[in-house]
Amino acid sequence: xxxxxxxxxxxxVPARTLDEFFxxxxxxxxxxxxxxxxxxxxxxxAWMVTTGCTCRYTYGxxxxxxxxxxxxxxxxxxxxxxx
Numbered sequence: 001x002x003x004x005x006x007x008x009x010x011x012x013v014p015a016r017t018l019d020e021f022f023x024x025x026x027x028x029x030x031x032x033x034x035x036x037x038x039x040x041x042x043x044x045x046a047w048m049v050t051t052g053c054t055c056r057y058t059y060g061x062x063x064x065x066x067x068x069x070x071x072x073x074x075x076x077x078x079x080x081x082x083x
Contacts, residue, residue, distance in 0.1 A: 013079065024072040036062045048073055 031044035047057035049066040057064040069077075 009080065017079075021072065021076055028070055028072050030067055032064060034062045034064060036060065 029046045031046050033040045033044050035041075041059070041062050045057070045059075045064050047064040047066050048069050049055060051068055054066060056066060
């Protein structure tokens with residue numbers, strides 16, 4: 001079984017930092033729009049995984065291949081999920 005968790009940390013990251021991450025994410029992600037039985041998936045998607053993971057994301061019969069975390073993801077996780 002798969003499990004996901006979420007948490008809310010309001011106002012912990014300065015707005016300027018959030019804006020910078022937005023630009024890095026928007027411009028630094030290999031977005032894909034896989035074809036489905038009725039044409040392209042209705043939204044662009046990116047499925048990111050840690051090094052060595054080969055799991056794929058599926059949605060309505062459409063499969064999205066994994067991409068290794070880009071540097072911005074590592075930076076973001078270090079900021080909001082420090083070890």
